[in-house]
Amino acid sequence: MNMNWIGILKCPLTGLDLRILTEEEVMLLKADATAHKLWQADGSVMNQTLEQGLISSDQSYIYPIINGIIILLKDLALTRSADKFIKAEKDKDKQLVQNFYNQKGWFVNEEGNYEDAVIYEDLRDVSKDYLKKCHDRVSRYLNSSGTYMLDAASGALQYPDYLQYSANYTFRVCVDFSFQALSEARKKLGEKGIYVLADMCNMPFKDNVMDGFVSLNTIYHIPKSEQALAIRELYRLLAKNGKGVVVYDWYKHSVWMNLYLLPFRGFVFIKNRLLGLISKLLGKGEPAKRLYFYAHTYTYFRENLPPFKLAVWRSLSVPFMRYYIHPALFGKRILNWVYTKEEKDPELCGRKGEYPMFIFEK
Missing domain, CATH: 3.40.50.150 (Vaccinia Virus protein VP39)
Structure with missing residues (x-):
């Protein structure tokens, strides 16, 4: 995988430069994962095989590359140190998407x-x-x-x-x-x-x-x-x-679409309210978004x-x-x-x- 463009990237947690892991570093990380000494930044144990990845210049965080896709989400970063864990809860709306x-x-x-x-x-x-x-x-x-x-x-x-x-x-x-x-x-x-x-x-x-x-x-x-x-x-x-x-x-907020779709939106609104009411009466709660x-x-x-x-x-x-x-x-x-x-x-x-x-x- 040619990565001459790596200079445009930065670590999403530290803002520092990233570089490609060497083969020796990958082997050491695999050993750490086997010994349960490698975690994701959210505190969960790393349970996938690491074949390729990037590391921040201060060596705090590692980012896997899986099937050519660079994983640069903060909570999916890897670390050897528990003091590098992040304690941010996942946003429910983002998780839904x-x-x-x-x-x-x-x-x-x-x-x-x-x-x-x-x-x-x-x-x-x-x-x-x-x-x-x-x-x-x-x-x-x-x-x-x-x-x-x-x-x-x-x-x-x-x-x-x-x-x-x-x-x-x-x-x-x-x-x-x-x-x-x-x-x-x-x-x-x-x-x-x-x-x-x-x-x-x-x-x-x-x-x-x-x-x-x-x-x-x-x-x-x-x-x-x-x-x-x-x-x-x-x-x-x-x-x-x-x-x-x-x-x-x-x-x-579209003036034109509001004008033309008002009767349809009114019908959909009433239908959704009725379906929601029926779901509550049947004990099913609100429909999933x-x-x-x-x-x-x-x-x-x-x-x-x-x-x-x-x-x-x-x-x-x-x-x-x-x-x-x-x-x-x-x-x-x-x-x-x-x-x-x-x-x-x-x-x-x-x-x-x-x-x-x-x-x-x-």
């Missing part, structure tokens, strides 16, 4: 689609051209080439359209909270990819090392108190003259982020398309008309529609 994508979201069904797309996207033929053109929009706000393109969180790179963003970059740096996501991304990128299991709110990279970044439909799955922090982390990593794009979801989601307002981001421009990624939400867009009812013509309107006034559509793009430059 991680579990969904490790256990369901990034697995392919019989039709060859990821479960995440089946649940949250419109995969019908009538919508494909419109969706592709929206995916293509991202490229125009990025530098056309560079060394490192950061994709946070990359997921499984489920659409071929996503590959264009890093086509002329040396490396695409895929960061995700899900090991399954990175395993899928590696199948598509191979040696062009750098795969890092990490928390977007504590990016294990040095300042100003990324020539570009994308973060697509991810930030709103981060706890609401940390969303601005995650975007500021992306900006911290951006090199001079670098460009980055964050795709967000206004959800109930699938994913954490929270949408902030435009004003919140203006007040808490570095300067950015706003443009539209997509005006229409998935529920809108499923309810209103149909082949027999001029669906493709409607979507072409919407796309033309978006191109004429991208900032207005980004403010009033469903999915805006925050565009950053240094």
Whole structure:
């Protein structure tokens, strides 16, 4: 595994440089693990075989590399010393997201689609051209080439359209909270990819090392108190003259989608309340959440982020398309008309529609 790029990494616990473990060090660590003298930083005993890894320059923490994926989550760091344990509790909302994508979201069904797309996207033929053109929009706000393109969180790179963003970059740096996501991304990128299991709110990279970044439909799955922090982390990593794009979801803050979906949302609200009431009466408690989601307002981001421009990624939400867009009812013509309107006034559509793009430059 060629790791000439290791200089862009830093230890997520100490902030120090990382280096590759030597073969002798790996053998000693294996012996320590066998003797139960090697722990994860959360205090649990190391129970996997270590074949390759990184170590912080002060030798406090070791980070395994598993199937080409660098494990740089704080609680999964390894240490020989009990005084290096960290006592932070796992965030329940982050754990919910991680579990969904490790256990369901990034697995392919019989039709060859990821479960995440089946649940949250419109995969019908009538919508494909419109969706592709929206995916293509991202490229125009990025530098056309560079060394490192950061994709946070990359997921499984489920659409071929996503590959264009890093086509002329040396490396695409895929960061995700899900090991399954990175395993899928590696199948598509191979040696062009750098795969890092990490928390977007504590990016294990040095300042100003990324020539570009994308973060697509991810930030709103981060706890609401940390969303601005995650975007500021992306900006911290951006090199001079670098460009980055964050795709967000206004959800109930989208004026246009509120107008068109109000009756449907009212029905869903009443249905969910009834189902919750029935579950309580039957002693089943509240239905389990699938994913954490929270949408902030435009004003919140203006007040808490570095300067950015706003443009539209997509005006229409998935529920809108499923309810209103149909082949027999001029669906493709409607979507072409919407796309033309978006191109004429991208900032207005980004403010009033469903999915805006925050565009950053240094």
